[in-house]
Amino acid sequence: MSENPIQSLFQTAQKISTSIETHLSNLLSHSTRHSRPNHKPFSSQKISSYATPSYPDTTSMQSIDITHKPAAPVTKEVLGRATWTFLHILAAQYPDHPTRQQKKDVKELMAILSRMYPCGECADHFKEVLRANPVETGSHAEFSRWLCRVHNVVNRSLGKPIFPCERVDGRWGKVECEQRACDVLGSLPNFGEENRQ
Ligand SMILES: Cc1cc2nc3c(=O)[nH]c(=O)nc-3n(C[C@H](O)[C@H](O)[C@H](O)COP(=O)(O)OP(=O)(O)OC[C@H]3O[C@@H](n4cnc5c(N)ncnc54)[C@H](O)[C@@H]3O)c2cc1C
Numbered sequence: 144m145s146e147n148p149i150q151s152l153f154q155t156a157q158k159i160s161t162s163i164e165t166h167l168s169n170l171l172s173h174s175t176r177h178s179r180p181n182h183k184p185f186s187s188q189k190i191s192s193y194a195t196p197s198y199p200d201t202t203s204m205q206s207i208d209i210t211h212k213p214a215a216p217v218t219k220e221v222l223g224r225a226t227w228t229f230l231h232i233l234a235a236q237y238p239d240h241p242t243r244q245q246k247k248d249v250k251e252l253m254a255i256l257s258r259m260y261p262c263g264e265c266a267d268h269f270k271e272v273l274r275a276n277p278v279e280t281g282s283h284a285e286f287s288r289w290l291c292r293v294h295n296v297v298n299r300s301l302g303k304p305i306f307p308c309e310r311v312d313g314r315w316g317k318v319e320c321e322q323r324a325c326d327v328l329g330s331l332p333n334f335g336e337e338n339r340q
Pocket residue numbers: 219220221222223224225226227228231256260264265266268269290291292293294295297298301303305306311314
């Protein structure tokens with residue numbers, strides 16, 4: 144299986160977004176029936192946006208019109224924090240004994256990031272960082288330490304503090320999920336044995 148990891152990510156995000164939209168739509172039509180007779184359909188409602196850098200509280204839930212105006216631009220900082228969060232959590236869940244496919248996926252993901260990261264100067268810088276620090280995918284410990292080191296390379300170039308990489312497992316945990324539903328595919332016992340190096 145050599146599915147593009149970014150493509151899978153987008154597909155998952157799309158499913159989640161559709162599901163949220165359905166739930167919100169149900170919720171809104173429910174509240175229309177019970178409390179707000181003049182309530183407009185979901186498509187013309189104002190709802191809060193996760194893309195807003197200041198993360199408005201729930202009291203401003205009705206303040207942003209998503210139907211008529213483009214969303215506010217996202218800053219490099221917000222994008223960077225979100226991306227590092229995604230990458231460090233991915234590393235936290237990266238298996239101790241990854242399959243060949245998982246190693247390949249992680250390398251491809253980093254290469255794709257260095258080409259498609261939606262901040263041109265950051266992507267160019269990250270290409271150089273990757274050239275000087277080839278991705279280390281041998282195990283959870285190897286990959287999470289590597290990621291910490293390259294994050295520190297970016298930190299250094301921006302004049303930010305250096306993070307102590309021996310504490311990376313304490314800073315970034317796995318996603319909280321019941322019944323191992325968030326395990327990285329292939330990390331379950333006996334799954335992907337044939338791919339193992
Ligand atoms: C691939 C990539 C390249 C980037 N390149 C640029 C660039 O060229 N120019 C630019 O202006 N911005 C760039 N950014 C954004 C930049 O790195 C920061 O994300 C942004 O400036 C916000 O910084 P921050 O201080 O909130 O913390 P971030 O650097 O976003 O870190 C988020 C959190 O991660 C933790 N952390 C910090 N360092 C480490 C580490 N080494 N290991 C583990 N955890 C750590 C800290 O708790 C921190 O609060 C890039 C981001 C990414 C993902």
